[in-house]
Amino acid sequence: MFLKKLTLLHEKISTYNQYPFTIPAIKNLTELNLTSNVTFFVGENGSGKSTLLEGIADKCDFNTAGGGRNNYYDVHAAGSDLGPYLRLSWLPKVSNGFFLRAESFYHFASYIDELSIENPSVYDAYGGQSLHEQSHGESFLSLFKNRFGGKAIYLLDEPEAALSPQRQLAFLKILHNLTETGECQFIIATHSPILLGYPEATIFNFDEEKITTIDYEETDHYQITKYFLQHRDKMLHDLLND
Template identity: 40%
Template structure:
């Protein structure tokens, strides 16, 4: 993925890095970082540049409630291999309700529709992944852990692992979850003021911070 300069003077360091140097995406790529680091901006821009709906869905989804996306997508060029599929799906937990309403109003022609609105938030999220993430394609997820319990994250990890192992799919994920960041076979980029840096899972600030808290929560709680 290559970038062209020109989005503005106040972009996070991660966005500037991509515009200046591009970003190599493997079969599975995970972005981790604090709020405001730019990881969701990058995820959204990749989805948009691929032709996916900014509020979630496939390349055919046309719903939109309010335009808030970054202009970064206008400056990205996705480099595809010859014969690469154009199938894909973008999931972001914060816009799931609107996506489900859109899907309800635009029923599928290929089979019975899943009653997503009748399920819990986590159940509907996982059901959508199982229902739509099939075969070859680009599967993009923005902080899916906000919809999922620990067991739900494990279930999602299992689905994503199978997609990657198939060799026919590419997964791109942003997360605050150390569990999801452990996606087998993924290259992990730690996102921050420095831009983006490849990092081993066990060396991520996200992982070491959670390990420190779980080993001695009182050390943190007494300062609140």
């Protein structure tokens, strides 16, 4: 592990009446201690999990449109409003890593294609070919398998967006291989009950007034999925005939 703690600098905030401090989980954040090589952020859309992940990426000097420290391209509205108000505590600090934004990955793939015009070897870190020439899921796995490694921190925003259930399981194996040596740290915002099942991970819930840890079996993702699989007919009947 490298990133040990993040702190919201309340003394820098002039008003809580504007985004992102109108989000309860962000407004009430003081410190968040990270104790696992794999940390998950969970919560409904708009709960602040992606906002915080983006803020961490900003403080790591990663491209907040997606990428690492040396990836320079722009995507509209991809900046971080929270980053300037965060302090990250490291032991030791690392500069290597990557921020994956599923929603802007297409733009990142196009950026890599532009770089390849002058330097075709840039594809070596992405499976040896353009990410656009691979399926969406294949391109994500190529990134995880080839670009990720070494002493680094990886911030992933909804990586399951491009992954089938089978490929989510493949990603869990990659995650295990990268973290078992202690050289990689992951913070992942996700809605996937499959990914959340990764053993010994810390899960932070953003759905309450404050960010709290939660057990896997207590997450809505697990409970709703389990209930649906066990009571599909009843649940669909109640939902569709309400």
